[in-house]
Amino acid sequence: MTDQGQRARSLIRAAITLTAAAAVYEALARSGYFAPALLPTIPLIARALYASLADGSMLEHAAFTLYRVMFGFGLSMVVGIPLGILMARFRPVENFFLPLVSALMPIPSFALVPLFMLWFGIGNTTTVLIVFYAATFPMLFNTWSGVRSVNPLWLRAAGAMGADEQSLFWKVIIPGASPFIITGMRQAFLRAWIAVVGAEMIAASDWGLGWVIFDAKEFLNTDIMLAALVVIGAIGYLFERLVFGSLERATVQRWGMTRAAKG
């Protein structure tokens, strides 16, 4: 069977699976065995999704969530990448920060939510800081191991050709470490995305997709919960595939470095 035929068959089967799963769900929802408030039918979910998109409320919630994620994620890059590079290049920096990082890393970001709520109140600051905390460690660790694993031969070759510190850094170390750094960004975004939803639920502010889900629970609006779930999944998928996929193509693959580090 040809490659294309194979793929077409997989697609058809995937479609069949999803249709079957949807049919089973629909049958369960309509059977009346479960309370309809807890198990809304698919048309109801679609209607809730459409209504919340049409009146703009879902978009506004999504915008708030995205703003928090991007802010925290941006902070984690600003801190994580330089610190990771410094740790890899200078021994004393590594000696100082590595024990601290190893001690903080096993603490899940959500454990800090109540503490941050006390310190920074409910709302954007807490959420952004939780996202920052969650995203910094993968960023830092991948940058660190990326810079350390730059082929020493390249460094010596560049040195022999008379590269000064600055061009060595920009032309050799950064491109060499970039597969790891991009993997780090990918993992960091995934963590950030998880953290933002949780932080929004626990440190309930007024806006955000996590808050929509949690708030809908209070009123048994299961259709809105599931609609928000769809939006959350779609945004996560979009970022993973489109943003990081194309980033990888534009940098690492063009420079001819294989994906050496796929987390």
Place this chain on the structure above:
Amino acid sequence: MQDAVTTITVTGAPGRSAGGDERWRMVARNIFPFVVVGTIWEIVAWAGVFPHRLFPTLEEVALSFVQLTIAGILPHHAIETVIRLLTGFTLAAVFGVTIGVLMGRSRRAEDIFLPLVSIGAPIPGLAYAPLFLLWFGLGNISAVLLVGFVAAFPIIFNSWTGVKAVKEIWVRSAQSMGADDRRMFRHVILPGALPYILTGLRLGLAQAWRILVAIEMLAAVPWGLGWMIFGAREFLNTDVMMAGIAVIGIIGLTLEKLVFQKIEHYTVVRWGMITA
């Protein structure tokens, strides 16, 4: 426990003085950053920059840690959390490895499960939490099920990849030596896929651990470290919260260092699949 370990290191050290020196320097180097951060913390706490209730000194945190431990409250919370973690994780491991291996071995299973798993995976686990709470009620069942559900995804993905990554040549040489399906599975596929499966279990456990703390806050379980931290917030017991966070960090570190590195050492490394 902690004391016993230290004593052993202390009595063990003088035997090899050169190695002991090296080790002491290592220990000192690892402790130094904590001393610096701790000192800064103490100075800030004593200076009263922030309200004292919100920013307790380290002695107070240590004191409430000791008091809660002696009173048996902290161990009780911790044990409940660990039991919940292990139950959820066991569920995830059993279902995850089974589904993942099935997906790797049979094209039909792959076609059936892959779309479902790919749709479920990118949604952050905690987003399901309110749904689980509605369906299964507040309390233990929701928490354990959610932890299992969330931890299953990395396990499924890695087992699937692992089985697919078993070298074709091993399979064919085992076949030509007359291995039947059972032996093939036990002696070729399973060991071959094990590094991936272990990675998946490790990721799954880490995932479970992160989610568990949050779900304990939301699901209002009677005991549990997440709940303890969340409850302490109501009474502004920042010292109790920090003691709880410390225990969470210790458990997380122990899981990683003692459980997984050991398992990896005894299986994968011994079979020569990866170098230690």
